[in-house]
Amino acid sequence: MNAFWSPAQQAFAQEVRRFTTENLHPETRRRVLAGRPLSREDHMRWQDALARKGWIAGFWPREYGGCDWTPAESYIFQNETSALGAPWLLPFGVNYVGPVIYTYGSPEQKEEHLPGIVSNEVFWCQGYSEPEAGSDLANLKTKAVRDGDVYIVNGSKIWTSYAHWADWIFALVRTDPEAKAQEGISFMLIDLRSPGIAIRPIVSIEGAHHLNQVFFEDVRVPVRNIVGEVNKGWTYAKYLLGHERVLSAEIGKARRLLERVRTLAAEAGLGRDTRFRDRFHRYEIDMLALEWTTLRLLDRVMNGGAAGAEASLLKLRGSSIIQQIVEFTVDVLGPRALPYDPAWIDHGVKMPVPDGAEHVGVVAEFLFQRAPTIWGGSNEIQRNIIAKHALGL
Structure with missing residues (x-):
């Protein structure tokens, strides 16, 4: 339990963990933990459960179907669900266009589009x-x-x-x-x-x-x-991208992926290897440093400040750390990571995974995680934003 949280926030974290444990479909969780691509059904049944609970858009104002979550509660929700193997909450309606509509849209647009997002009926x-x-x-x-x-x-x-x-x-x-x-x-x-x-x-x-x-x-x-x-769409686009980048730290996911590395290393007899432990703890320290940077930013936002250019820092470091951890995972697997065929991971193809290829999902995740340093504005762009707006260069 994070000592940063108040008793109420700790109680909320416990509630999120309990809800996730009771409502996350076992097959969906298995696919997430194995690194397998998810079907539409995997995402929808998790998001339907969140919609029934009223949590799919928890940070939205109550008048639009949300819970008025604070930034800290949104952070707790994201990290607790991710750490337990829940799918990424697909953000395009809830985190991106929804806030743009309720902030800048007409009354008619709000009436037409917001209910379908919070009910998970419109994708x-x-x-x-x-x-x-x-x-x-x-x-x-x-x-x-x-x-x-x-x-x-x-x-x-x-x-x-x-x-x-x-x-x-x-x-x-x-x-x-x-x-x-x-x-x-x-x-x-x-x-x-x-x-x-x-x-x-x-x-x-x-x-x-x-x-x-x-x-x-x-x-x-x-x-x-x-x-x-x-x-005036550029104004609304920048507002949306700010939401996107604040979500990019993904501390819960990084923690879950690090634990998987620890387990795989133990299976391979590397748990006490000096080189493994040095690299593992360097990534763990990087993750903890990012977590505390995120918490400091949350503290500022909760006290009325703006995320500003620091949101780019979260995106830059969060995507890089996830990428480094999945690369590390493949290194730990060594030759066990060599067998790979996309047909083994695609849920649309019923081809059994052959013996010796049980870690195909790890390799799929390693390949997929080349993308986060590009999407949402590449890391090179984030460095330019930080240089200009945070450092004044």
Whole structure:
């Protein structure tokens, strides 16, 4: 139990652990702990349980279906559930577009979209990156041209996570092609059932399908689906990215992955090996340092301050530490990590895992974890943000 927490916060942590233990499906937990890709059913039955409890959007204001959680309670929830093997709470509705809508959206947009998010009945995806606008997001080319009471949207978005599961996409579109890069961009809500939308799967390096490219060809989107002011979408995009990066420390996941390394090392007879212990404890210290940095930031936010550029630090260090731990895990496995075939980890293919390949999920996770230092703004971009806004360079 973290001594930083008050008695009420410690009681909340106990409640989260009890709820997770009682409601997380054993097969979902097994897949998470093994590093296997999850099906839509895995995610949905966990999020349905959270929705029934009223916790799927716990940090939202009560008037919109949340619990008014403090930043500390949100942090406790994320870390306790992750440490127990719960799936990542897919953030696109709850953590990203929902707060944008209840902060900047019209009353009609709030009424139409927020209930479906807190009930887990409407699945969202995020349309930011494009083939020529990744980390340089302001260079996006997808355009929306007004035609009476609709916009005609043409272009494409890429690396769109779980678009093949989604009902709606929130997208940045260029509504004023003559404006400077960060101007002339609007924040738009698009129904993925609209005519003219095509979704093409992108199979990632570990062989799983969670990424997509989304194409828009003369898609008609009602004018009322612009959030906030036209051409002010960059403001809302930055607000959303702040939410995304604060979530990136993933202390609970790092702790769980470190414990798995300890177990695998003991099985391999490395538990008392000096080189193993030195590396293990260096990563453990890095994780603890990040945790306390996160707690200091939470303390500031709870006392009325803003996360600021330090959110980029959490994203930078959190993604790097997770990446280092999974690399370490593969090193500990040694030759046991060599057998690998994507068909063994894809839940859509019923191919049994052969003898000697029982750690295929660890390898899949190692490959997948190349991505967190790129998504949400690459770590190089985070370093630039820290240099400019935190260090004044």
